[in-house]
Amino acid sequence: MLTGRAFKFGDDISTDHIIPGKYAYLRSNLPELAKHVMEDADTTFAARVKDGDFIVGGNNFGLGSSREHAPLVIKMAGVKAILAKSVARIFFRNAINLGLPVLICNTDAINDGDTLEIDLKAGVIVNKNSGQKLTFGKIPAVMLKILDEGGLLPYIERHGDFKI
Amino acid sequence: MGKTLGEKILSAKSGADARAGDIVVAQVDLAFVQDTTGPLTVRQFQAAGFKKLAKNIKVAVFLDHGAPSQSRELSNDHVFLRRFARQTGAYLSEVGDGVCHQIVAESFAKPGDLIVGSDSHTVTAGGLGTFACGMGSSDVAMAFGLGKTWFRVPESFKIELSGKFPKAVNAKDLILYLIGQIGADGATYKSLEFAGAGVKNVPVSQRLTISNMAVEAGAKVGLFPADDLTEQYLMERGRSGDFKPLAADPDAVYESTIKINLSKLEPMVAKPHTVDNTATARELAGTKIQQVFIGTCTNGRLEDLEIVAEILKGKKRHPDTRLVIAPASREILLTATRLGYIQTILQAGGLILPPGCGACLGLHQGVIGDGEACLSTANRNFKGRMGSPEGLVYLANPYTAAVTAITGEITDPREYR
Numbered sequence: 001m002l003t004g005r006a007f008k009f010g011d012d013i014s015t016d017h018i019i020p021g022k023y024a025y026l027r028s029n030l031p032e033l034a035k036h037v038m039e040d041a042d043t044t045f046a047a048r049v050k051d052g053d054f055i056v057g058g059n060n061f062g063l064g065s066s067r068e069h070a071p072l073v074i075k076m077a078g079v080k081a082i083l084a085k086s087v088a089r090i091f092f093r094n095a096i097n098l099g100l101p102v103l104i105c106n107t108d109a110i111n112d113g114d115t116l117e118i119d120l121k122a123g124v125i126v127n128k129n130s131g132q133k134l135t136f137g138k139i140p141a142v143m144l145k146i147l148d149e150g151g152l153l154p155y156i157e158r159h160g161d162f163k164i
Numbered sequence: 165m166g167k168t169l170g171e172k173i174l175s176a177k178s179g180a181d182a183r184a185g186d187i188v189v190a191q192v193d194l195a196f197v198q199d200t201t202g203p204l205t206v207r208q209f210q211a212a213g214f215k216k217l218a219k220n221i222k223v224a225v226f227l228d229h230g231a232p233s234q235s236r237e238l239s240n241d242h243v244f245l246r247r248f249a250r251q252t253g254a255y256l257s258e259v260g261d262g263v264c265h266q267i268v269a270e271s272f273a274k275p276g277d278l279i280v281g282s283d284s285h286t287v288t289a290g291g292l293g294t295f296a297c298g299m300g301s302s303d304v305a306m307a308f309g310l311g312k313t314w315f316r317v318p319e320s321f322k323i324e325l326s327g328k329f330p331k332a333v334n335a336k337d338l339i340l341y342l343i344g345q346i347g348a349d350g351a352t353y354k355s356l357e358f359a360g361a362g363v364k365n366v367p368v369s370q371r372l373t374i375s376n377m378a379v380e381a382g383a384k385v386g387l388f389p390a391d392d393l394t395e396q397y398l399m400e401r402g403r404s405g406d407f408k409p410l411a412a413d414p415d416a417v418y419e420s421t422i423k424i425n426l427s428k429l430e431p432m433v434a435k436p437h438t439v440d441n442t443a444t445a446r447e448l449a450g451t452k453i454q455q456v457f458i459g460t461c462t463n464g465r466l467e468d469l470e471i472v473a474e475i476l477k478g479k480k481r482h483p484d485t486r487l488v489i490a491p492a493s494r495e496i497l498l499t500a501t502r503l504g505y506i507q508t509i510l511q512a513g514g515l516i517l518p519p520g521c522g523a524c525l526g527l528h529q530g531v532i533g534d535g536e537a538c539l540s541t542a543n544r545n546f547k548g549r550m551g552s553p554e555g556l557v558y559l560a561n562p563y564t565a566a567v568t569a570i571t572g573e574i575t576d577p578r579e580y581r
Binding site: 012014016017020021022024025026027028029040059060063064065066067068069072086088089090093094097098140141142151152153156157161162164 | 200203204212314384
């Protein structure tokens with residue numbers, strides 16, 4: 001069971017909002033890069049986010065670049081799951097590869113600052129502020145396997161190949 | 165039941181009867197990285213315990229995003245990537261050689277091949293009938309080591325083209341129009357497959373533009389059939405042997421069909437801050453522009469520079485509008501120099517950057533200031549994309565870009581004399 005606060009964002013949060021291309025030169029210095037997480041969407045996010053929190057987006061979260069650094073800096077900030085109405089393909093695959101769950105659900109009724117309780121196994125999100133219960137779409141089986149093993153690297157280290 | 169282009173290629177590469185919705189593990193012909201995603205890829209490759217590249221795969225490293233490097237940090241990344249290429253035998257494309265996707269098209273991509281690249285615009289090579297797909301560093305790292313990766317076989321949208329582009333309208337307008345219609349997530353997880361009688365009226369250089377921006381509709385790939393024009397493109401580069409004809413089966417099953425008459429299109433512009441926020445150039449006429457940027461894997465090809473040079477001949481840029489041009493590769497810069505395009509651009513007050521990506525992603529060389537508007541021939545206009553979250557990026561075709569550089573405001577190129 002995961003419990004944390006929701007940081008609410010709108011539609012079309014791109015990889016440039018999450019970690020702008022202008023910081024590409026910091027990608028081999030991850031602690032420094034991570035200071036700029038979500039900077040172009042909310043300049044106060046990096047200072048406020050705490051271990052265990054959630055990012056809640058709208059449609060097409062993570063569109064744009066293939067930079068795996070986008071889900072990586074979100075994970076480094078302590079965020080335990082991303083909730084969105086829909087998610088861009090490469091970002092989705094990257095997040096799962098890093099062991100960061102992306103949950104597809106109707107996020108309209110979640111407000112910034114709400115406390116959420118997420119049961120990944122049961123597929124249920126409870127909004128502790130409103131009492132509302134949400135269910136999220138099934139993660140495709142192959143991705144769930146990778147996620148369950150902590151990401152693509154642990155998966156390949158364990159199996160030595162794609163066993164799907 | 166017939167197969168789409170995507171199903172055909174993934175079947176051939178996986179040995180399975182790949183149908184939309186299936187999960188397959190497929191052999192990869194080429195896996196590549198660029199300088200801002202490469203270091204993480206190499207570290208993931210090493211962390212997984214790989215020492216050597218898989219035997220059956222070609223691997224390439226492109227130093228193009230910081231070309232030349234704008235900082236000590238990025239220079240150190242370049243040092244790291246050059247060492248990796250030397251140690252593993254990966255192909256190294258040096259600073260100044262050009263943008264990865266352009267070089268992949270010129271020198272590597274073949275119809276029917278499967279390519280993965282740690283850059284979202286890897287889809288560009290779909291213009292040659294290559295199943296080319298952008299992925300993150302971890303996925304590409306595992307492809308380096310295993311020579312394969314997994315795919316969900318995408319459902320396809322058939323984009324049926326008819327007619328011919330009118331004056332001052334080209335591939336950029338087609339793809340902006342399409343994204344405007346279906347939205348920036350309209351084709352998420354899908355394959356866009358271009359077909360119809362109009363395909364033969366779209367030269368390969370422009371097919372690459374269309375496939376390049378398939379990802380801006382969320383698509384996994386944007387695929388063209390491989391036909392006579394593809395063969396000619398490869399032949400001109402001494403690669404006749406790389407050609408094989410490729411087309412979807414007549415009875416292939418598509419999720420939906422979208423018909424577009426090229427003759428009816430107008431010069432389009434994507435307004436800040438999403439690519440699907442489209443309007444016609446005519447509707448935006450008069451919008452002041454401080455910088456025009458022409459280049460990138462989208463519209464930095466020879467044919468684009470030819471359009472620009474023709475419009476700029478004997479003209480000057482507007483005094484309040486900078487004109488920044490980055491040819492997409494060394495081959496293009498060389499030919500554009502030989503043909504006089506570069507001289508024309510310089511005489512018109514433009515400046516020429518080395519082949520590379522820097523300005524497009526706001527890394528360096530063409531970063532805009534707060535409140536400034538840039539009209540760009542690139543593929544993205546997200547908030548902060550060109551370096552300032554307070555800046556505005558408009559996307560357009562090279563005709564509109566060149567004319568706008570002269571007038572200083574967005575101008576419909578059909579109206580310009």
